[in-house]
Every structure is written in structure tokens, then in C-alpha cells.
Amino acid sequence: MTRRTAGHTAWCGRDQRCNLGEHRSDEIVVDAGHARAVLVRVRTAAGREHAEIRVRVALAPGEIAARRQLVGLLGDVRQAVTRAAVAVRPRPGRAAR
Numbered sequence: 832m833t834r835r836t837a838g839h840t841a842w843c844g845r846d847q848r849c850n851l852g853e854h855r856s857d858e859i860v861v862d863a864g865h866a867r868a869v870l871v872r873v874r875t876a877a878g879r880e881h882a883e884i885r886v887r888v889a890l891a892p893g894e895i896a897a898r899r900q901l902v903g904l905l906g907d908v909r910q911a912v913t914r915a916a917v918a919v920r921p922r923p924g925r926a927a928r
Contacts, residue, residue, distance in 0.1 A: 840874060842856045842872055843856060843874075851876065854873070854874040855872070856873075857871075865888065866888040866889065868884060868885065868887075869884070869885045870882060870884050871884075886908070
């Protein structure tokens with residue numbers, strides 16, 4: 832079985848990560864001691880591009896403190912996703928780029 836290489840982007844990993852018509856970049860890792868984030872840029876077979884982000888954060892040993900951390904983390908993730916989604920929408924009266 833041969834793999835098609837046509838259509839790869841400049842940022843594409845060009846290996847087994849590209850499958851089912853999808854193109855995926857190398858992982859960008861941010862390691863901050865007790866937390867780690869991994870970002871991958873993805874282009875779907877339909878041509879839509881996405882950022883895929885995995886986050887791992889060490890939680891406090893106590894249940895109440897861990898829950899507080901999770902609430903804060905979810906709020907921060909929601910804010911980041913909302914901010915990124917707003918940036919994608921074209922402004923009224925302007926064509927999308």
C-alpha cells in the first residue's frame with residue numbers, strides 16, 4: 832500500500848500522523864514542571880484547520896483543593912477557546928480571509 836504525499840502542508844509532520852486524509856503537525860510541547868500542554872495543528876480532509884490541545888496538570892492531594900483547581904482550569908480553557916473562536920469569525924462588512 833502506498834501513501835499519497837500530495838497535499839502536505841509546510842508544517843505537516845509527513846509521517847504516520849497523516850492518515851484518513853488528515854494532516855498533522857509535529858507536537859509543540861510546553862512543559863512547566865507540574866503542568867504540560869501539547870499542541871498539534873490539524874488540517875482535515877475537508878480542508879478545515881484546527882488546533883488540538885492536550886493539557887495535563889498535577890492536582891492537589893486534597894479533594895476540595897483539587898476541585899478548585901479543576902474549576903479554575905475549566906474557566907481558563909473556556910476563556911481561551913472562546914477568545915480563539917471569536918478571532919475566527921469575520922467582522923461584519925468584511926470578507927473572511
